[in-house]
Amino acid sequence: MYDLEDAITSRRSSRLFLRDKPVPQELIDEALELAVRAPSNSNIQPWQVVFASGSARDRLVEALLDEAESSAPKVPKLPEQFDHYRRDTGALVYGAMGIARHDTEGRRIAVLRNWEFFRAPLAGIVCMHRDLDFVDSLGVGMFLQTFLLALTARGLGSCVQVSIAGYPETVRAQLGIPEEMRVLCGLAIGYPDPDFPANGLHIPRNPLAENIRFVQD
Ligand SMILES: Cc1cc2nc3c(=O)[nH]c(=O)nc-3n(C[C@H](O)[C@H](O)[C@H](O)COP(=O)(O)O)c2cc1C
Structure with missing residues (x-):
């Protein structure tokens, strides 16, 4: 049995996968059986996931790349006061890929890999019924994190991707x-490429006191 703390600390977003190493279906089934144990409002179980592999995945990637070459994704812009997180994370991720800050073409090519699911052989699309509310997306998030940890425990890598939701009609x-x-969002699943330096990246977190407060008396 994989230790929970090990799974939590070793999970990270992978951004290049071994394209030709298939993901065993039994590992996905096991991880899903664990993920559906996640709590949700009134036990609605609001997560709906569609997985694409083989030629269905390849057709999806082709259509997404076509669209990404010609139009910007409809991803909500971050409010100004949060935008530094995007810049800092971008600097870390692209820096680890060896792409300099002002290398616009290098970044463009790296960003495009989002719509290739970073070459992962298994592509997930995470959905929720449109009549449900923010509170229910908490349930989807709990499902997703449990799923990611269960995948980590099985030696699989993953990356959650809002970029995929930027082209909802194509998907x-x-x-x-x-x-x-x-x-x-999308979800890339596969075996991470061990030779891709950005896969070893540990993105830092805020000190606890920036996000959490204890009130007593
Ligand atoms: C909802 C959500 C959307 C994300 N979208 C993307 C994305 O489109 N592209 C990407 O490369 N990473 C994406 N990520 C990964 C985050 O950048 C990553 O989780 C964060 O920087 C922390 O790094 P870690 O997952 O390696 O711990 C997303 C993560 C979440 C939870």
């Missing part, structure tokens, strides 16, 4: 996802 059309399902 819908390719995978037959109905209108009433909101596309929340």
Whole structure:
């Protein structure tokens, strides 16, 4: 049995996968059985996930790359006061890929890999019914983190991707996802490429006191 703390501390976002090393279905099934133990409001279990592999995944990637070459993704812009997180994380991630800050073309190519699911053989699309509210996306988040930890414990890498939700109509059309399902994010799953330096990156966190407060008396 994999230790929970090991799974939590060794999970990280992988951004290049071994394209030709398939993901065993039994590992995904085991991880999903654990993930659905996540709590949710009124036990709605609001997560809906569509997985694409093989030629379905390749067609999806082709359509997404086509679109990404010609139009910007509809990803919500971060409010000004949070934007430094995006810049700092970008500097770390692209720096670890050996891409200099002002290398616009290098960044563009690296960013495009998002819509290739970073070459992962298994592509997930995480959805939630559009009539559900913010509180229910908490349930989806709890499911997702449990799923990621269970994948980590099985030696699999992953990356949650809002970038995929930037082209919801393409995703819908390719995978037959109905209108009433909101596309929340993508999920790349596979075996991380051990030779890709950015896969070893440990992104730092705020000191606890910046986000958490204890009030007594
Ligand atoms: C909701 C969500 C959306 C994300 N979207 C992207 C994305 O589109 N592209 C990407 O490279 N990483 C994406 N990430 C990964 C984050 O950048 C990453 O989780 C964060 O920097 C912390 O790093 P770690 O996961 O390695 O601990 C996303 C993560 C979450 C939870």
